[in-house]
Amino acid sequence: xxxxxxxxIYPTTSQKTALAKLFGCTRVVWNDALAHxxxxxxxxxxxxxxxxLSSRLTQLKKTEEKIWLGEVSAIPLQQSLRDLEVAxxxxxxxxxxxxxxxxxxxxxxxxxxxxxxxxxxxNGFKINQQNVYLAKIGKLKIVWSRELPSKPSSVTxxxxxxxxxxxxxxxxxxxxxxxxxxxxxxxDLGIIDFATLNNGEKIKSPKPLKxxxxxxxxxxxxxxxxxxxxxxxxxxxxxxxxxxxxITDIRxxxxxxxSTKLIRENQTIALEDLNxxxxxxxRKLSRAISDLGWRSFRTMxxxxxxxxxxxxxxxxxxxxxxxxxxxxxFKGGKKELNIREWTCLxxxxxxxxxxxxATNILKVAGGHPETKNGRGEKIRLSNKKAHxxxxxxTPQYKQLSLF
Numbered sequence: 001x002x003x004x005x006x007x008x009i010y011p012t013t014s015q016k017t018a019l020a021k022l023f024g025c026t027r028v029v030w031n032d033a034l035a036h037x038x039x040x041x042x043x044x045x046x047x048x049x050x051x052x053l054s055s056r057l058t059q060l061k062k063t064e065e066k067i068w069l070g071e072v073s074a075i076p077l078q079q080s081l082r083d084l085e086v087a088x089x090x091x092x093x094x095x096x097x098x099x100x101x102x103x104x105x106x107x108x109x110x111x112x113x114x115x116x117x118x119x120x121x122x123n124g125f126k127i128n129q130q131n132v133y134l135a136k137i138g139k140l141k142i143v144w145s146r147e148l149p150s151k152p153s154s155v156t157x158x159x160x161x162x163x164x165x166x167x168x169x170x171x172x173x174x175x176x177x178x179x180x181x182x183x184x185x186x187x188d189l190g191i192i193d194f195a196t197l198n199n200g201e202k203i204k205s206p207k208p209l210k211x212x213x214x215x216x217x218x219x220x221x222x223x224x225x226x227x228x229x230x231x232x233x234x235x236x237x238x239x240x241x242x243x244x245x246x247i248t249d250i251r252x253x254x255x256x257x258x259s260t261k262l263i264r265e266n267q268t269i270a271l272e273d274l275n276x277x278x279x280x281x282x283r284k285l286s287r288a289i290s291d292l293g294w295r296s297f298r299t300m301x302x303x304x305x306x307x308x309x310x311x312x313x314x315x316x317x318x319x320x321x322x323x324x325x326x327x328x329x330f331k332g333g334k335k336e337l338n339i340r341e342w343t344c345l346x347x348x349x350x351x352x353x354x355x356x357x358a359t360n361i362l363k364v365a366g367g368h369p370e371t372k373n374g375r376g377e378k379i380r381l382s383n384k385k386a387h388x389x390x391x392x393x394t395p396q397y398k399q400l401s402l403f
Contacts (some may be wrong), residue, residue, distance in 0.1 A: 040154025186362025196354035270365030
């Protein structure tokens, strides 16, 4: 399995200038190649392949208008063309129904106002103990929060909206199973309590957006009064971006710590498939749901489960876990959200709504070797060693941000 690990870097002033040139050149190469492809389509010709675009880039470097493209490393420029080829390939496969998931839109032009990035392959960088060398950039000071699991195949230098710089490495990660145990846990995700476990433990979410909402409104109001393009507008925009970055970091840190704790302590972890994208359309709950990060939490559990040999089971979202008595199995019907405790009419057991749902989630996940996803299709559970070996050869990337 391939995994992406991100680390913070601190470039000098001269290196920031060199990185700005690199970001600008990769953006120009992408936009120029995309405009050329669209022009070929309008004239009724086929889309140029990567080899033709690469030859065209070589000719552009010799012209007086684009001669400055030769001042940066050619590796990220060529990689930008390959990324465009992959973007078009995903778009065509999505249109033909050959690609699973949501429909992929056609590639778009890149802007200098948002996140900037450039990718180097293995012959464009060198890793040292205290720094990382990038071609025509120099040695960048980096803060290692952990050792790389293997030699990275590529590295992406990133500048986010808050003017922070990162290096993102793509490494091959082999499964390293933890010592097996007999512990199983069912998890019911909610808004009041982020997670309720079937043993009765309730875990609160830090809710960083809610706690910083007043400051965010004040900064955004201040930003709206500044004239676009002015220096004061950029200063106000940077303050908003830094606050958003702080909110994201708090949420991500909480999710990583909780998912790691659950993976270490339990062999089997069961949770419910939630339609988060549909739930955020509720204007009364959208902000609260978006502040929790349910989907990110599920992705972290599945990723770490594959690495450490744990069984992460996702049950069908249509299971009546909140309506069924976990003691006798009697189905008591739909209940309003404000009802947090209820008594079973069949056996008289008094249930906490969330604890009862978590118990039922674990029962449903433990009773079937196969479960269903949100659309009712059967999916295999990530349990066997064969699944781990298959996942290690699948060309997919699992995101794990480390600061």
